[in-house]
Amino acid sequence: xxxxxxSGGGSAQAGGSLTLSxxxxxxxxxxxxxxxxxxxxxxxxxxxxxxxxxxxxxxxxSDSVKGRFTISRDAxxxxxxxxxTSLKPxxxxxxxxxxxxxxxxxxxxxxxxxxYRFWGQGTQVTVSS
Numbered sequence: 001x002x003x004x005x006x007s008g009g010g011s012a013q014a015g016g017s018l019t020l021s022x023x024x025x026x027x028x029x030x031x032x033x034x035x036x037x038x039x040x041x042x043x044x045x046x047x048x049x050x051x052x053x054x055x056x057x058x059x060x061x062s063d064s065v066k067g068r069f070t071i072s073r074d075a076x077x078x079x080x081x082x083x084x085t086s087l088k089p090x091x092x093x094x095x096x097x098x099x100x101x102x103x104x105x106x107x108x109x110x111x112x113x114x115x116y117r118f119w120g121q122g123t124q125v126t127v128s129s
Contacts, residue, residue: 002024003024004099007020007022014089020081020097024080031100033053034051034102035099037051049095054073069082092125092127095123100117
């Protein structure tokens with residue numbers, strides 16, 4: 001099992017920046033070798049925004065955040081980050097961190113919500129214009 005805990009949400013003005021953190025703890029590190037950030041706004045489906053395959057050191061971004069968000073992982077602290085810059089009001093959402101082993105998480109599947117077993121409780125990000 002993996003326990004996933006997000007932190008760092010809050011409020012920002014449009015054009016500003018926020019950084020989210022996510023810790024994934026458990027005895028089997030391979031179960032969190034692939035991690036992703038998803039977000040959900042009221043009335044909308046949850047969508048993937050960024051993912052990271054630790055083994056390949058490969059980052060993935062949705063078109064809506066590419067060039068503005070950066071996903072990274074601190075191996076020492078085993079913490080995943082999402083640095084969000086040039087924030088827009090449409091980035092307002094609850095952001096969720098998810099973890100899973102990389103087995104079967106190909107480029108085509110890494111953004112699929114149903115592939116992730118371990119989820120955090122979410123952290124709210126609000127961007128005002």
